[in-house]
Amino acid sequence: xxxxxxxxxxxxxxxxxxxxxxxxxxxxxxxxxxxxxxxxxxxxxxxxxxxxxxxxxxxxxxxxxxxxxxxxxxxxxxxxxxxxxxxxxxxxxxxxxxxxxxxxxxxxxxxxxxxxxxxxxxxxxxxxxxxxxxxxxxxxxxxxxxxxxxxxxxxxxxxxxxxxxxxxxxxxxxxxxxxxxxxxxxxxxxxxxxxxxxxxxxxxxxxxxxxxxxxxxxxxxxxxxxxxxxxxxxxxxxxxxxxxxxxxxxxxxx
Numbered sequence: 001x002x003x004x005x006x007x008x009x010x011x012x013x014x015x016x017x018x019x020x021x022x023x024x025x026x027x028x029x030x031x032x033x034x035x036x037x038x039x040x041x042x043x044x045x046x047x048x049x050x051x052x053x054x055x056x057x058x059x060x061x062x063x064x065x066x067x068x069x070x071x072x073x074x075x076x077x078x079x080x081x082x083x084x085x086x087x088x089x090x091x092x093x094x095x096x097x098x099x100x101x102x103x104x105x106x107x108x109x110x111x112x113x114x115x116x117x118x119x120x121x122x123x124x125x126x127x128x129x130x131x132x133x134x135x136x137x138x139x140x141x142x143x144x145x146x147x148x149x150x151x152x153x154x155x156x157x158x159x160x161x162x163x164x165x166x167x168x169x170x171x172x173x174x175x176x177x178x179x180x181x182x183x184x185x186x187x188x189x190x191x192x193x194x195x196x197x198x199x200x201x202x203x204x205x206x207x208x209x210x211x212x213x214x215x216x217x218x219x220x221x222x223x224x225x226x227x228x229x230x231x232x233x234x235x236x237x238x239x240x241x242x243x244x245x246x247x248x249x250x251x252x253x254x
Contacts (some may be wrong), residue, residue, distance in 0.1 A: 125186045127177040127235055135222035135235060148214030150207070150243045155225040157206040158199065158234070167198035168232055177224070177233040181246055199234060207243045215243040 138151040158164050168174050171188050173196070179186045180199055188196050207215050219241055226233045236246070 122187065125178045125180075125188045126173075127179055129177070132177055132222065132224055132233070132235055135224045137224050138226070148211070148217055150210060150214055150217070150219075151223050151225065153210065154203055154206045154243075157202050158225060159228050161198065161202045163198040164196075164202055165227070167196045168227070171196055173232065175229070175231040177235060179236075180234045181236045182238045183241070183245075203236070203246060207246055210243070212244075215247075218242055 136151070138155040139149070173188060178188055180188075180196070180203070185200060219237055221237065221239070222235050223237050224233050224235050
């Protein structure tokens with residue numbers, strides 16, 4: 001048998017010892033160089049995208065003046081009401097001459113003048129006590145003789161008539177002596193007709209319905225008739241007269 005050749009001798013070289021630095025970036029972050037490259041690329045792409053977005057926003061955003069105008073707060077101010085313009089200045093040569101409209105016609109207020117006129121009261125019918133001192137009174141037989149006492153009958157008619165009292169008060173003859181008839185009816189005060197209307201009507205009514213013999217008896221002088229108060233008196237007659245004379249009738253037989 002032949003001799004076998006000895007195996008080749010392999011020389012093993014010792015590896016160089018590498019010092020591990022725990023403070024290196026790869027060791028600190030725990031990333032490999034490939035991961036770092038990918039991260040750097042992603043950041044670069046993100047930065048470009050952010051730049052492009054900023055440019056687009058600036059292009060689409062309104063100008064600063066508009067943005068300030070829209071963002072400004074709304075201010076409201078209360079201004080006084082402007083006065084209406086006055087009439088155009090007629091001295092202005094360029095302005096046309098415009099005549100003002102005519103003013104409406106206003107009726108002048110009516111002036112009422114009240115004049116107070118003093119009216120003199122006619123007291124010619126009033127009699128004093130001395131004027132009636134010798135006159136006959138009702139119930140004394142002066143109104144006719146016999147069974148006719150016309151003075152008393154007429155006096156009673158005057159006292160029971162309410163219209164007579166009202167007429168006396170209206171004429172201001174209460175408590176006074178006044179002439180009613182002296183051949184004609186006498187106007188009393190400011191009365192329109194002769195004699196007090198109510199007094200005249202009461203006397204004529206009583207005399208007119210009296211018997212003809214009574215109203216035609218002759219009477220001498222003045223006869224005084226009084227109301228219930230005794231102070232308000234009426235005088236009738238004078239001289240020779242008859243009660244029928246108050247009616248305006250003449251007696252057939254005298």
